Amino acid sequence: MTIFCDRNYVSETSNRIDSIECLLTIADVSEHFRLRPATVRKYVRDGQVSGHLVGREYRFSWANVWAIEDGPQPRGTQQQERYKLPLITKTDIAASMAISLRTVDRWIASGMPTRNVGNNVRLNPRDSQHWLKSEFGLLAPLYPYLTDETI
Numbered sequence: 094m095t096i097f098c099d100r101n102y103v104s105e106t107s108n109r110i111d112s113i114e115c116l117l118t119i120a121d122v123s124e125h126f127r128l129r130p131a132t133v134r135k136y137v138r139d140g141q142v143s144g145h146l147v148g149r150e151y152r153f154s155w156a157n158v159w160a161i162e163d164g165p166q167p168r169g170t171q172q173q174e175r176y177k178l179p180l181i182t183k184t185d186i187a188a189s190m191a192i193s194l195r196t197v198d199r200w201i202a203s204g205m206p207t208r209n210v211g212n213n214v215r216l217n218p219r220d221s222q223h224w225l226k227s228e229f230g231l232l233a234p235l236y237p238y239l240t241d242e243t244i
Contacts, residue, residue: 116152125179126210163209180208180215181235189234
């Protein structure tokens with residue numbers, strides 16, 4: 094059963110807390126994709142993402158959010174939790190590693206996994222870390238809490 098969640102308040106309408114799926118707001122989706130809220134609203138108007146109109150605000154399930162991405166749909170609980178992380182940009186990688194954007198573009202061309210949203214290239218931090226570790230044996234500071242154990 095889907096229920097509405099807020100960052101500070103969860104309305105429980107089910108007996109099982111672990112089966113709760115929170116519906117995301119436009120702000121949540123824009124934060125996840127690192128896009129402006131106006132861009133997410135445009136995706137809703139264009140029919141690229143389907144949501145539920147609740148009052149005057151749209152709400153989205155994670156399945157609807159992942160449907161926007163050009164990438165495989167997450168399967169299983171562990172993989173779904175992995176893909177709920179906010180995505181990062183090529184610029185984030187370049188800045189955190191003090192390298193050029195062209196280097197990141199070459200890595201993407203040679204197989205670094207992406208989660209593209211429209212014309213925007215986005216990357217899952219754990220996928221990027223895993224790829225960098227397997228290709229070059231390095232642990233890049235892409236996301237503050239990612240360590241060797243969490244990849």
